[in-house]
Amino acid sequence: MKGIIKQLLNYPMKIANSIFLYFYYKLSKKGRYEVKEVLNQSTQRVVILAPHVDDESIGAGAALLKHARSGDEITCVYITDGSACSTDFSRDTIIAARKEEAEKVKEFIGLKEIIFLDEQDGNVSSNQNLVNKIYEILYRINPDVIYVPFIIDGHTDHVETTKSLLYALEQYNTDFSNIYLYEVNCPIIPNIINIINILDVELFKQKKELLNQFKSQSVMDFDVFLLLNRMERLLNGKCYGAEVFIKTDVKKLKAICKELENEGFKPEQFRQLSSRYNLLISLIKSYSLKKKYSKIVHKIINQGQKGVASLGKNY
Secondary structure: HHHHHHHHHHHHHHHHHHHHHHHHHHHOOEOOEEEEEOOOOOEEEEEEEEOOOOOOHHHHHHHHHHHHHOOOOOEEEEEOOOOOOOOOHHHHHHHHHHHHHHHHHHHOOOOEEEEEEEOOOOOOOOOHHHHHHHHHHHHHHHOOEEEEEOOOOOOHHHHHHHHHHHHHHHHHHHOOOOEEEEEEOOOOHHHHEEEEEHHHHHHHHHHHHHOOOOOOOOOOOHHHHHHHHHHHHHHOOOOOOOEEEEEEOHHHHHHHHHHHHHHHHHHHHHOOOHHHHHHHHHHOOOOOHHHHHHHHHHHOOOOOOHHHHHEEEOO
C-alpha cells in the first residue's frame, strides 16, 4: 500500500519540489562566489574524504570528473564501512556491496586510489586513531586540494569526518588553504556559498550516470540531489547545473567548528535529505537554526574582506 501511495505522489511531488526549489534559489540572497574551474595547468593531487560510499559523488561528483579529465591524481578516502545503509541484507553483504560500488566509482571517474578506513557506519568519532590515519594519508600524498563535507550537516558521520580532517591538518599543515566543503544531504544556505562548479548538459548526464552506480542504496532517491544541482544553477544563471562549495582554510575551519560548538550545534537538529518526499521538510526543519549557524560561517569565512556587508549582490 505504501508503495502505491508513493507512485501516486511521485509526479505531484516532482512538480511541487521543482517549483519550491526554483523560487528558493531564484529569490535567495546570493553571496560573493567564484565560478571555479578545477582545471589547472599543472597536475594537482586531490584528496576527497567521503564518510560513506556515494557522498563523494553526491557532493562533488562533477568536480571530480573535471579533475580526472585534466589529469589530476585523485584519492578518495572512505571513512566508514557502509554497513548501516540497509537492513535488507547482512552486515557483511552490505559492506561488500558498498566496496564493490566504490570500485565502480573509481573506474567511472578515473580515481588514482581509494582507501577504506572501515570506521563503523553511524558511529564515527573524531578520535585520535582516526585523526592519525587521516594524517598519514595527507603526509603520504601531500595534496594540493582537499574536499570534505560541509560542517553544518544532519549526519554525525559527516560532521565528525570534517572535524577529524581539521585535527589532522593541524598536525600536518596549519597553513593549508584549499579546503572545499561540499554539500551532501543538508543543503547549504545560498548566501554563504563562495564557490560554484558549473555543469553543462554533458557533465550533468555523466554525474547522473555516476549516481546510478549505487544500487545498494534502496532508501536513497538520488534524483533529488540532481534536482538540487539543476536548481542551484540559478545562483549563476549561465549553466545547466551547479555544485556548490565553501572554500576555506585550516584556521577559519577551526574557528567555525569552535564557534558552532559554543552555540550548541548538533547534527541531529537537522533532517537529512534523502528523497523527493522529505525535501521540503529537510529544507524547512530548524531553518532558523541553520540561518544562525550559517551567519557564523559567513562571518568567519569573510573576515578581512572588503564589502562583506553588501553580500547578496550576484557577481
